Amino acid sequence: MLRQTIACLLLSASIASAGYAVGGISTQQDVMAAPHLSINGIPHSTRAHWMRRANAALADLGGSPCPFAAFGSAVVNHTDKADGGLGELVCIGANANGRTGNPTLHGEMAAIANCTAVLTDPEGRYRLNASEALDAFSRLSLYTNAESCPMCASAIRWAGFKEYIYGTSIDTLVQRGWGQIRIASLDVFRQSFDLPSQTRLIGGVLTNETDPKEKIVSS
Numbered sequence: 143m144l145r146q147t148i149a150c151l152l153l154s155a156s157i158a159s160a161g162y163a164v165g166g167i168s169t170q171q172d173v174m175a176a177p178h179l180s181i182n183g184i185p186h187s188t189r190a191h192w193m194r195r196a197n198a199a200l201a202d203l204g205g206s207p208c209p210f211a212a213f214g215s216a217v218v219n220h221t222d223k224a225d226g227g228l229g230e231l232v233c234i235g236a237n238a239n240g241r242t243g244n245p246t247l248h249g250e251m252a253a254i255a256n257c258t259a260v261l262t263d264p265e266g267r268y269r270l271n272a273s274e275a276l277d278a279f280s281r282l283s284l285y286t287n288a289e290s291c292p293m294c295a296s297a298i299r300w301a302g303f304k305e306y307i308y309g310t311s312i313d314t315l316v317q318r319g320w321g322q323i324r325i326a327s328l329d330v331f332r333q334s335f336d337l338p339s340q341t342r343l344i345g346g347v348l349t350n351e352t353d354p355k356e357k358i359v360s361s
Contacts, residue, residue, distance in 0.1 A: 181344055182305065184220055188228055189285075192218050193309055193348040196285045199234035199249070204241070211237040212354075215253035215286040220305075232282060233257040250286050250294035254301055257282070279303055280339055287352040288315060289345065292323050295330040302339040309352030311345065318354040 178186050199214035201207040215235040222230035235253025239245055261268045261275040270278060283305035284298055289312045298306045312322050331343055 176344075176346075181342065182220070184229075186347075188220075189307060189344070190348045191228055192216055192231075192283075192285045193287060193307070193352065195231065195234070196249075196287045196309075197352065199236045202234060203236040203238070203252075209237075209240075211239060213237040213249040213286070213288050215249040215284060217253050217257050218283045218285065219281060220283055221281055229283075233260045246293065248291065248294050250284065250290050251297060253284065253286075254297060276302075283307060285347075288312075290327050292325040292327075292330050295325075295327040296334075299331065299334045299337055299341055302337070303341050305342045305344065307344040307347055309346070309348050310354070311349075314349070314353055320354070 180186065195218075196214045196216040198207075199216060200209055200212055203214075213236065217232045217234070218229045219232055220229040224230045233253055233256040235249045235251070235256050237249045238247040238252055257279075258275055260266060261270045261278055262272065263269065268275075268278075279301040280303070282303055284301075284303050285307045286294075287308070288310040289308045290298060290306070291312075295306075306327070308327070312324065312326060316322050316324065327343060327345070331341065
C-alpha cells in the first residue's frame with residue numbers, strides 16, 4: 143500500500159512539473175508567435191495591412207474612426223491569394239454595445255456573426271450550408287486591434303479559426319484605464335486543449351497604431 147502511495151505521489155509530481163496533457167497537447171504549450179516573424183508563410187507587412195483594415199472597420203460600421211469603444215475586427219482568407227497576394231477579406235466587425243444595447247456584441251463577436259451571415263447568404267458569393275460554414279472557419283484568420291476578452295477569445299476557439307492576430311494587449315488597455323477581465327488570450331488557449339482544432343495566436347501586431355493614445359480618466 144505504501145509503495146502504491148509513493149508511486150502515485152511521484153506520478154502526480156511528474157505531471158505537475160511537465161504540464162497536464164491530453165492527447166499529447168499540453169496546457170503549457172507555447173501557442174503565441176512573435177508579431178514580426180513570417181508565420182504560415184505570411185509576412186509582417188501583410189499582417190499590418192489587415193490590422194489596419196480591422197481599425198478601418200470602426201468607421202465602416204460605426205460611422206466614426208474613433209468611437210468610444212474603438213475595437214474592430216477583420217476576418218481574412220489567406221488561402222485566397224487575391225488582392226496582390228494579401229488574401230481575401232470575408233467580413234468585418236466592430237464593437238456595437240452602444241448602438242445595439244447588446245453588452246456581448248464586441249468586435250470579434252460581431253465579426254463572427256457577420257461572417258456566418260456572409261458565408262451562408264443564399265444569394266451571396268459563398269452560399270454555404272451551416273455545416274460548410276462551420277468548417278470554413280478553420281481556414282480563416284481573425285484580426286482584431288486589441289486582445290480579446292476571455293468571452294471573445296473563447297468564441298474564437300469555439301469557431302476554430304486557423305489564426306487569431308491582435309494588436310494592443312489587455313495589459314496595455316488596463317494601463318490606459320479600460321476595465322478588463324484580466325485573463326489573457328494565451329491562458330484561454332492553453333485551457334482549450336480538449337477542442338478538436340488548434341488556433342495560432344499572434345499578438346502585438348502594429349501596436350504603434352492600435353494602442354490607445356490617451357488614458358481614460360474617471361470623473
